[in-house]
Amino acid sequence: MKTRDPLAVSKRSAAVIHFMFLFYAIACIVPIILVFAISFSDETKVIANGYKLIPEQFSLTAYEFLFKxxxxxxxxxxxxxxxxxxxxxxxxxxxxxxxxxxxxxxxxxxxxxxxxxxxxxxxxxxxxxxxxxxxxxxxxxxxxxxxxxxxxxxxxxxxxxxxxxxxxxxxxxxxxxxxxxxxxxxxxxxxxxxxxxxxxxxxxxxxxxxxxxxxxxxxxxxxxxxxxxxxxxxxxxxxxxxxxxxxxxxxxxxxxxxxxxxxPNKTLQMAMAVVGIGPIVLAYPFFQRYFIKGLTVGAVKG
Incomplete structure (x- = not known):
């Protein structure tokens, strides 16, 4: 008789879990994309029409001002x-x-x-x-x-x-x-x-x-x-x-x-965020590597 693994997850539950993680990933990625998009937008368009994921008018004014x-x-x-x-x-x-x-x-x-x-x-x-x-x-x-x-x-x-x-x-x-x-x-x-x-x-x-x-x-x-x-x-x-x-x-x-x-004001804020998060984004994979390594050190090997 085939026994069911008590830790096994049904297909329906797995689909729900995958959907939740996908939704969470999108919720984390979209704000970052929005910050990048606004930083490359024209200030007048942002003030007139608000924030958008795709810049209405591409502009480097914020970065030019920031890197003067x-x-x-x-x-x-x-x-x-x-x-x-x-x-x-x-x-x-x-x-x-x-x-x-x-x-x-x-x-x-x-x-x-x-x-x-x-x-x-x-x-x-x-x-x-x-x-x-x-x-x-x-x-x-x-x-x-x-x-x-x-x-x-x-x-x-x-x-x-x-x-x-x-x-x-x-x-x-x-x-x-x-x-x-x-x-x-x-x-x-x-x-x-x-x-x-x-x-x-x-x-x-x-x-x-x-x-x-x-x-x-x-x-x-x-x-x-x-x-x-x-x-x-x-x-x-x-x-x-x-x-x-x-x-x-x-x-x-x-x-x-x-x-x-x-x-620039609004676009400059987003450009500053883009410039400031660079090294931190690179640091996360480095620490993640040691999270995994630390969890496996000293593990019982069969």
Whole structure:
């Protein structure tokens, strides 16, 4: 007698599941296509007729305006890439080094160390003391380190990684490594980290997004154009355009001097989004690879 697999899915259920995922994929892809289409549209057509998936009139005005200062764009791109790469690697390393000891029940004063990291999730010293510490004490004004250090260690990521270490790393493996003569550092590097690639990839992905999308730190700590990030550069450009287009007095004065060009607004916002998402789109497949690899490391082979 042929037995039915309890995990088998009927054809009707499979069709429904496929349709749901197809609908979800379309819902994710269409906004991206819309952003690209608007960025290549004419500003007047967008204002008159709204957003459309196919540009009514093709125009590169938004990109021409955005790339007028190409040297500054390239320099800010480099700053953002350096900050993101260095910050992400350092953040994941520090998070793992703090979270792994917290997952060990034999750590002396384990409760105190857990309290210290949890306390910062509930309370902080305030904006002014935070600023004074970085500027007056650490002297990081206009320094690239000012874009890295504030986001270096997240209490939430520490707790997430600690939970993974405590629940997903078998104690028997650690004891076997200790019996074989491996020290704590060797056990951590050779056994714990390879088994923890899923959580490390997750933390790295969120850290990458935090660093790449950050513009606030540049606004607070950076006044030198040579050190501002790409996101803050685009944010500042957008504010300048909005100020000129909404302030009638300034616009009339500039127009009277014959120096007021047709400034894009809606299309420029979309062009900035296109320019800003480039490296992040490339980062997702990289992290996805390590998600899969991490899930298969240590699997029981038959």
């Amino acid at each position: 200062d190409m040297d500054q764009i390239i320099h800010s791109y480099g700053i953002s890439i350096i900050v993101t790469v260095v910050g992400t690697i350092t953040s994941v390393a520090l998070t793992a080094l703090y979270a792994y000891p917290l997952s060990r029940r034999d750590l002396p004063y384990r409760g105190w160390f857990a309290f210290f990291i949890f306390f910062t999730m509930l309370f902080n010293g305030g904006l002014v003391p935070w600023y004074l510490v970085y500027v007056n004490v650490l002297d990081l004004k206009n320094s690239i380190l000012a874009l890295i250090l504030p986001l270096l260690l997240s209490p939430f990521f520490v707790l997430v990684m600690r939970t993974f270490f405590a629940n997903s790393i078998p104690v028997s493996i650690l004891e076997s490594a200790r019996i074989d003569g491996a020290g704590e550092l060797k056990t951590f590097l050779r056994i714990v980290l390879p088994l923890s690639l899923p959580v490390m990839a997750t933390v790295a992905l969120f850290s990458t997004l935090n660093y790449w999308n950050d513009w606030y730190l540049s606004m607070i700590f950076i006044s030198d154009n040579r050190t501002i990030s790409l996101q803050y550069l685009m944010y500042r450009t957008l504010l300048d355009i909005q100020y000129l287009t909404t302030n009638a007095n300034v616009s009339s004065q500039i127009s009277s001097q014959g120096a007021m060009p047709d400034l």
